[in-house]
Amino acid sequence: MRFIDEYRDPDAAAGYARALRRITTRPWTLMEVCGGQTHAIVKFGVDELLPPEVTLVHGPGCPVCVTPLGLIEKAIEIASLPGVIFCSFGDMLRVPGREHDLLTVKARGGDVRIVYSPLDAVALARVHPDREVVFFAVGFETTAPANAMAVYQAARAGLANFSMLVSHVLVPPAMEAILSSPKCRVQGFLAAGHVCTVMGYTEYEPLAARYIVPIVVTGFEPLDILQGVYMCVKQLEEGRAEVENQYARAVRRDGNQPAQQLVREVFRVVPRKWRGVGEIPQSGLALARPYQSFDAGLRFGIAGHTADEPTECCSGLIMQGLMKPRECSAFGTRCTPEHPLGATMVSSEGACAAYYHYRRLDIPRQEAEVATHAD
Amino acid sequence: MNLSYVPEAGLGDFVLVHVGFALSTVDEVEARQVFTYLKQMGELAELGEGETR
DSSP, X not given: OOSSGGGGOHHHHHHHHHHHHHHOOSOEEEEEEEHHHHHHHHHHTGGGGSOTTEEEEEEEEOHHXXXXXXXXXXXXXXXXXXXXXXXXXXXXXXXXXXXXXXHHHHHTTOEEEEOSSHHHHHHHHHHOTTSEEEEEEEEOTTXXXXXXXXXXXXXXXXXXXXXXXXXXXXXXXXXXXXXXXXXXXXXXXXXXXXXXXXXXXXXXXXXXXXXXXXXXXXXXXXXHHHHHHHXXXXXXXXXXXXXXXXXXXXXXXXXXXXXXXXXXXXXXXXXXXXXXXXXXXXXXXXEOGGGGGGBHHHHTTOOOOOOOOOTTOOHHHHHTTXXXXXXXXXXXXXXXXXXXXXXXGTSTTOHHHHHHHHXXXXXXXXXXXXXXXXO | OBOTXXXXXXXXXXXXXXXXXXXXXXXXXXXXXXXXXXXXXXXXXXXXXXXXX
């Protein structure tokens, strides 16, 4: 086994599709939480294999998409300062702020660099003691252990020129925000497998019980998603609401304990604003007090920004499962990956970008032309 | 790649890596269950090779 190709086997996928058709007796709406899963579903056409009764809506699990505009403005401001090396994962660079993005800062001579691991930013701080190195720490629980390690190593090495702009978010509070909304149409969840490799899945058990909703920890390959959907629909049809683990090859019930330990050491849980969704209590991570000297916001004295979202962007509704990307009148016309109105069109994990890359040719031609002319 | 979080990983193990960090070792027995589950439902009768590849 090589753990990738076999999970794309078309015969096995057809098997799951048949099994799913056999057990489905009425309409069900499921949400896949993670943007990586959304991407796989649209890319491989997993949704097209499902019986017509089963609808997948796309969740808020794209870290780039939910980073608030105010924080992007803050990043742009810090990255524009002389003497700063601003490091980020690549897909943050094109997320639109109020006027421009981090890529514009780079084009105007700012030292903005793409890194693949936060430890690369720590290494840069070591070799440039005369410069301030700032890492844009964006992500879910999956990325938190790496960012915690970067701060921990910088602290141990006494790297006074390293800091972090933190916009970390947590999945279970966002799921609870969706479930507790009176408009909620989600009846079952595919939980994000990679988040659970770190956190395990015990924190979903109270959610499943309180909201009577099945939650299936699910992987990212087409067969994983099909099996996750099958397990979730089976629970719904049988009237069960439990936490099950489809992704047992990578996820253990209690997650990765050493990783959780360092995350608890370096970060603390705080309320966090989600772009397009609003503030969710206890839904984010910020640096814990002993590590606050590494907080880039404090170091550069950048006050909190409150920036208004562009009114035309529907990403908030899309990330709560209330709307699909193609139901947005700007999709593929006034909003494209080259000229995005919102972050769900920018990030490789954004739902709108996934539909644009793999499904835009399905837009009825006439409709697209009319919208273009109205531009 | 940083192996700090998977002290149990050994030579020949597959690990799941995110932004330069291994977060979990892949359990090869559990890795087959996506196919055994299908087989139990009678939907993978002729697909035994899925288990061994």
